[in-house]
Amino acid sequence: MTNPKILVTGASGYVGGTVLSQFLSSSIAEIKNASYSVLVRKQEQADQYASQGITAHLAGLEDQAAVRQLASQFDIIVHAADSTNVAAAEALIYGLRDGAQKSAKITKPCLIHLSGVSSLGDRPVSKPSTIISHEFSDKRDDIYSYMKWRESLKPYTQRTTDLAVIDAGEKADVQTYVIKAPRIYGRGTGMFNRKSVHIPVLISGAIAAGRPEYIADGAGVWDDVHILDLANFYELLLGKILKNESIPTGTKPFFFVQSIRHSWKELAEGLAKAGVKSGALKAEETCSIGLSEATEKYGSGDTGLTEVAFASSSVTKADLALEMGWTSQKTEADFQQSLLDDFKAATSC
Incomplete structure (x- = not known):
């Protein structure tokens, strides 16, 4: 693929900004030679990217309609803006298809979609008899069929979007890859938001409750x-796409990226x-609370979301990433240090 045009959505966010930063500093020739643009909502964000020589689109x-038209101008889209917006993901995919039909530059356009693992989580408090805890492998297990089955029991927006991405990609002849990330920690390297979601929310709750x-x-x-380990996988995957190298997948192109694990x-x-x-x-104390109280504090009134996002088991094995040569560089010590850094950031605001 010669001088591909790549669009990054969510570039003002935690993951998208860090991934873009990783691409721009990459030593991989094919990534360095690509042309990058971003999709943002605010003029000040567009202006700041423009000052760095990066083309920014406002939408x-x-x-x-605007998203689809914009997507038609690119060869590859790294979609890190919203893992629960089916219509936007489909617009990006069909826009890529529209552009490919007009160009002989590439054989197959590609979308890399950021998602999460809450869609695989069990329900340990409500305990529906059909849902069990399982360690999922992206190589061994049929993640697509499992999520189809879970979706038939009760729709969940993240899972709905994952399935729509795969289905639309196959229909439009656009290659899609879904990266299902777990709890993400550490400081980002993007131009705007550099903090994660899960842990800062729990820190705010801890400060308010005193524990x-x-x-x-x-x-x-x-x-x-x-x-940064997650961004490294994005770089590895993009490099293989640009080099037209073989990329291992399971029954469908889902990828887990994980290194350590902790109970809540x-x-x-x-x-x-x-x-x-x-x-x-003041003290190293913790406190158990009920699901209803947690829903009010952490789940914006959505009990189901609170249960899977803050109480479930959702464990995965990054077998495909490891097979591709990805390894985690961060350790348990880095995780514990990040908790301290996040507390300091929360109390310095």
Whole structure:
């Protein structure tokens, strides 16, 4: 692929900004030689990117006609803006298809979609008999069929969007890859938002309550990955796409990227230690709360979302990433240090 045009959505966000930064500093020749543009909502963001020599386009994902037209101008889209917007994802995919039909430059356009693993989580509090905890492998397990089955029981917007991305890609003859990231930690390197979502929310709750909280027994386990390790996988994947190298996939192109894991109670205990060390908390105490209380504090009134996002087990194996040569550079010590850094950031605002 000669001088491909790449669009990054969500470039003002935590993941999208860090991934773009990784691309721009890459030593891989094919990535360095690509042309990058971003999709943003605010003029000041566009101006700042323009000052760095990056073309910025202003549009909201809700304007599907504009999104589709914009997508038709690119060969590859790295979509990190919203993992729950089906219409926007489909507009990007069909826009890529429109552009490919007009150009002989590339054999197949490509969309890399950022998602998460809450769509795979169990329901440890409500305990529906059909949902069990399982360690998922992106190589061994049929993630697509499992999510189709889960979706037939009860729709979940993140899962709905993942499935729509795969289905639309096959229909439009656009190659799609869905990266399902776990809990992401660490400081980002983008131009705007550099903090994650999960852990800062729990830190704000801990400061308000005087101690970190977890739901029920806190036994649910999630994987964790440092934002820079995640960005490294994006770089690896993009490099293989641009070099036309073989990319291993399971039954469908889902990829997990994970390194360490913690139960919600273990996370709360780590937050308690970091909170005391930072001076934000007085004692290394944690507290169990019920799902209803957690929904009010952390889930914006959505009990189902709160349960899967803050109490479930959602554990994965990044078998395909490892097969491609990806390795995590960050350790448990880095994770614990990030908790302290996040407390300091929260209390310095």
